[in-house]
Every structure is written in structure tokens, then in C-alpha cells.
Amino acid sequence: MNRSATLSTFSRSRNRGFTLPELAVSLVIVTILTAIAIPSMMNSLRVYQLNDAAARVSDALKFTRFEAVRRNKQVNLLLQQQNIGGILYWSVGTDSDGDGLIGPTERQQVFTGFATLLPASGPPTTSITTALGVGALNTLSGNPGSVTFDARGAVRTGPTGPIATNVSVIYVGNANQPQYGFRAVVVLPAGGTQVWMAPPGTPTWLRIG
Numbered sequence: 001m002n003r004s005a006t007l008s009t010f011s012r013s014r015n016r017g018f019t020l021p022e023l024a025v026s027l028v029i030v031t032i033l034t035a036i037a038i039p040s041m042m043n044s045l046r047v048y049q050l051n052d053a054a055a056r057v058s059d060a061l062k063f064t065r066f067e068a069v070r071r072n073k074q075v076n077l078l079l080q081q082q083n084i085g086g087i088l089y090w091s092v093g094t095d096s097d098g099d100g101l102i103g104p105t106e107r108q109q110v111f112t113g114f115a116t117l118l119p120a121s122g123p124p125t126t127s128i129t130t131a132l133g134v135g136a137l138n139t140l141s142g143n144p145g146s147v148t149f150d151a152r153g154a155v156r157t158g159p160t161g162p163i164a165t166n167v168s169v170i171y172v173g174n175a176n177q178p179q180y181g182f183r184a185v186v187v188l189p190a191g192g193t194q195v196w197m198a199p200p201g202t203p204t205w206l207r208i209g
Helices: 002-015 020-071 126-132
Strands: 075-084 087-095 108-111 116-118 145-149 168-173 182-187 193-198
Touching (some): 020 075, 020 108, 020 145, 126 182
Antiparallel strands (some): 075 087, 075 145, 168 182, 182 193
8 A cells, every 4th residue: 555655656746847946947057058059159160161162262273273284275263243133242263165254054163151252351461471482462352353374274464464473362251250260262373272261369371271
């Protein structure tokens, strides 16, 4: 009899569920953990978006250079700003047919949302120019432009110009959210590319690729 009463009491206690204080404490703990986790997750997302955008710019440059060497002719990489439905975005693509436009069948990268092409960004580029032993960088991003690769893969100063002597750069980031840092894709006269990063709060650029 006593054993049955004990089991009945245990069953009622187990079915009772959580009390209001227990639920309140659980809610507070979940809120605190969420408040801690969200900023970290957002920072990781932004860093990924910046790295991805810089990698896509670098890949577009490498592909265009490869096309110029493969086809044994000059090929241009174009930077063009498009407006579709009132939304501005940047396209970076290979002008395979040489018509001065990035056609729907030509390889291109589209930049919308958080990470986009900027006219300038981050701290002074002294660390980049010192490492490369050059003067000021020639900024390609922020305005429509192009990079011309010749049949050897070197950069030319335009379709009919001589081999470039300056180092160019394409900046990637978000001017309204500088707290996540910036990226810079450097284009060398010989045609090679480098990727640099300006971490938030750091007054210098660091090469990452």
C-alpha cells in the first residue's frame, strides 16, 4: 500500500513539468547565451563574405589572364556597375568577345549585399607599397574600368598601351560597416595577384594570399 502511494506521488510530481521560476531562469540563460553568440556569428559571417568577395575578384583576374595566354591575344577584365530595378551592383567579368561589355554568356562575378567594390578603404596602404617597393597604388575599384592582359599574361595600360609599370588595387568591403575590416586585391604589372586584409582596429594591411 505504501509503495503504491509513493509511486503515485512520484508520477504526479514528474508530470507536473517546470515551475514558473524554473522557466524564467531557463529563459534568462537562453537570452544571455544568444546575446553572446549572435555577435560572434555575425562577425564570422562578415569575415567569410569579405574573404569570399576578395577571392572571387582574384579568380576573375586569374581567369582573364589565363584566357589571354591561352588565346594568344589581349583580353580585358571589365569592372562595370549595373542598375537593375533601382538596385546598384558591381560586375567583374571577362570581355571574351572584346565588345567592351560583360555579356550574359561571358564569365563574370556579381557583387551585391554586404561586400562590394569600394573606391578606397581601410588604413593607408603604406604596408602594401613598402612590401612591393612601389609608390602609390592605382585604384581600379569604385569606378567603371578595365584591366588589359596581353598574350604573355602581363598587364597593359589599355588595349594599345605599353606594359604597365604601376601596381593596381581593387578594394572590397562595406563603407557603412567598417568594423569588419576590408580586403584589397593587388594586381602586379607582370599579371600576378595578391590578396591583402585590413583587420578592424589594425592600422596596417596584412597579406593573406
